[in-house]
Amino acid sequence: MLPQLEIADTVRRTVAPGITQKHKAEFGQFLTPSSVARFMASLFPASTVRTCRLLDAGAGVGALSCAFLDRWVAGGFGFDAVEATAYEIDDNLRGHLAQHLGGYQGVTPRIIAGDYIELATADDLFATKQPSGYTHAILNPPYKKINRNSAHRLALRRVGIETVNLYSAFVALAVAQAAPGGQIVAIIPRSFCNGPYYRPFRDFILKRAAVRHMHLFESRSKAFKDDEVLQENIIIRLERDSQQRGVTVSTSTDDTFTDLVTHGHPFERIVFPNDPEQFIHVPTSPEKNAIELSPAIRCTLADQGIKVSTGPVVDFRLKEHLREMPGEGTIPLLYPGHFSGAGTTWPVEDMKKPNAIERNADTEKWLYPSGFYCVVRRFSSKEEKRRIVASVVEPSAFGDAPVLGFENHLNVFHENKRGLPEALARGLAVFLNTTAVDENFRRFNGHTQVNATDLKLMKYPSREILIELGEWAMQQGARTQDQIDAKLGTLTE
Template structure:
C-alpha cells in the first residue's frame, strides 16, 4: 500500500483513519525514511477510537519522533464525527485539514439508516451504508487537490444499488489510479473469516480520469503479481446507469464484452428476476420436513444440481415442503418451468453463478411451488417460462464467459437479483434456440456449453 503512492515532494500531511497499532503509518514512514519519498517533512493525524490500542500506537509512532522533520497527532476520537464537524466548520472543532496523503484500513460494519453516523454523513453530502465506505469518502472529502488516498477495503462497493451513492461520490470527486485484487479470499486473509474479496485502491482527489492500473496476486506474498493497464471505459462502462466498477484481470476482452449479440436486457426479453420470497424463519410454523396433506414443494439450492432436480430429499437439514394456506399463498408461484440461480457460493467455489432449471414434472401434480430466499428465479410476471427459454437461460448463465464477466464487478459470495437484472443477455430467440439444443443433449459438459454459446452469438 505504501509503495503505491507517487514519490511526492514538499510537505506531507498524512491521514491514517482507523490507525490501530500504526502498521500502515509505519509502512509509509519507513518508505519515506529509506528515500522512497521526497518530502521535507511529514505531519501525521492518526485516528484511533479503541483505547486498548492507543499505547501500541504511541509506541509505533514514537520510533519516528526523534527527528524534527516528523510530527504526529494521535486523535482518540470518532473519525466520522470529527471529520463532519471539521468539514462543516463547527465552532468547537479545528478548521478542516486538507491532507496530501491518506492510508486506510477502515473498519467494516453496516451503518443503520437512522444512526448518528448516517445523519452526520448526510450533513456533508455522503450517503453510504458501511463504515469502510464512509471512511474512504471522508478521506476524499478532506484531501487537497491532487491528494492521494490508498485504502484496503471490501470489494462490495463496486456493484449493487446500496453503494451507488458512494460510487457517485468517489467518481465525482476523485480519479481511480490503481486497483489491486487478491484472487483468493482465504489465502490473502487466512486469519479472518472473509466472505468477500478485498481490494487495494488508490484514488487521486480531483484528478483527471485516465487509464487505470489493475494488478492481481493470489495472496499477500505478491509472488505472482501481474499488472495491466486498462482504459477507463473498461472499468466503468459508459452506458451503465448504475456505474458498476469492474476489475478486469486480463487485458483481453471476454466473449460477453466482445459480442454484439449479447446486448439485451431482461426487460427487452420480457423476463423478470426476483429473490425467492419464502423467508423460512418468518414462516416457521408452516414448514414441514417432508411433503404431506395440504403441503406444496419448498425449494432450496440443495434441491438443484447440474444433473437436475432432486425433491424431496430425505434427511435434509432444511424442510422440503410448506403448507398452502391463506398466510402462505401470496409467497407461492404457479407450477411451471423456471430458471433459478443460487444467491450464495462458498468461499473458494470455482463458479459464482450456478443456474438450474425447475422442471415441474419433478413435483408430480403440485399446483404451486415455494422458492426459498437463497434462490433467485427468472419468471414472466410471476408465472413460469416457456420450457426452451428456461433451459436456454440456464445454459447461458452457466457459461464460463458469463461467470468471468460477472466476477469483474462482483467480489462477494452473493449473487443478487439486481446483479442479474443489470446483466446483458442474448435475444429471446437465441436463448430459445440454445434451450432447444440443450433439451436434446441430456447432461452437458462445460466444454459443450461454452462452445455452443460461441456458435450461437458469432
C-alpha cells in the same frame, strides 16, 4: 536500526493474538501486515508538495503510516516535512502508535483518540463545503455494518454520505477531507464494487475522485491470514478532484506479491458507460472475454420481457406454515438443495429444510404458478469454483401441484411471476452456466452473494438465441462444461 515498520510489525504480531474475537467484532479492525503496508505505500505516485499532510484513520499500531514514512526516509518522496494525523479508537493500541510515529525526524505526529466518523463529520470542511488539507491518506478501515438508525448513520447522512459499513464510511470521509489532487490508498473489502447497498458510496467517490489503481488478491484468505479474514479484499488508489483516465489493475496470489501482474485498462472497462448502478469491474487480464467480445450478447432482460426476482418466501416469517414433507393442503417449497446438475429433485428427505408449505390465505401472495423457471442460487460457498449456478425448475417433478413456493435463497427468472417457455428457461440456464459468464461476473462481484440486481444488469443473448440454446440443450441431454462453453462461441447476432 530497524525501520519503524518492522518494529510496528513485531508489535502487531505480539498484540494481535491477544485481541479477542469479541474485541475485533466490536471495533471491526484487523491490523495490517508489513508486506501489505509496504505495497500500499509503494502505490503513491511522486509528489511535488513540500509539506505532506498524511491521514491514517483507524491507524492501529501505525503500520501503514510507518510504511509511508519509511519510504519517505529512504528517499521515495521529496517532502521537507510530514504532518501525520492518526485516529485510533482503541486505548490498547494508541501507546504503540504514538511510540512508532514518534520515531521519525521531520514528522509532526498528531494522535487523535476517538471515533473517526464522529470527529470527522464535525469537521469544518462540511460546514464550508471546502476540501481540507490532507495530501495523502493511507487506510485499513474497520469492517462492520452500520445500523440504519445508528449515531454513525445519522452523522454521515448529515454530511451527505449514505453507506452501510464502517469501511466505506472511512473511505468516503477520507476522500472528502483530501485536498485537490490528494492521494488516497485503502485496503477494503471488495463488496462495494456492486450491489444496491453500496450504490450511494460508489456515486460519492466517483463524483469526487478518479480511480487510479486497483489490486486484487487472488486468494481470499491471504491478505490478513494471521486473523483468518476470508472477505475478499482489494487495494484501491483514488485521486481527489482529478479527471478519470486509464486504470492500473494488478493481481497477486497473496501478500508476498511474488507473482505480481500488472495491466492497464481504459476506464470504460472499469465502470461501463451508461451503467446506472456504476458497478466497478476488476478485469484481471488485458484481453476481453467472450461476453465482452460477442456481438450476440448485447440484450438486457428488460428488452426480452424477462424479470428476475429474489424468491419471495422468507421461511422464518412463515414458519408456522412450513411442513417437513408434502401432505394434504401443501404445495412444494423449493430451496437451493432441491437443484443440482441433474435437474430438480423434490422432495428431498433429511435435507434439514422443509419441502412444503401450506397453501392458504397467509401464503397465497408469495406463490408462483407451476411452470418452467430458471433459478440461480443467491449464495455459493467460498470453496466452489462457480459463483453463478443456474438450474431449471421442471414442473413434472411436482405432479399436479398448481403453484410453487420459491424460498428466499433463490433468484427466479420469470415472466410477470409466471413460468417461461421451456426452451427459454433451459437456454437461460445454459448461458448462465458458461465459464465466460462466471468470469465476467467475478469482475464486479467480490463476494459469494449473487443478487437479483446483479443478474438484472448483465447482458444476455436475444430471446431467440436463448430459445435456440434451450432447444440445443434439450437435444443434447447431459452436457459437459466444455460443450457448453464451446456452444457459447458459436453464437451469432
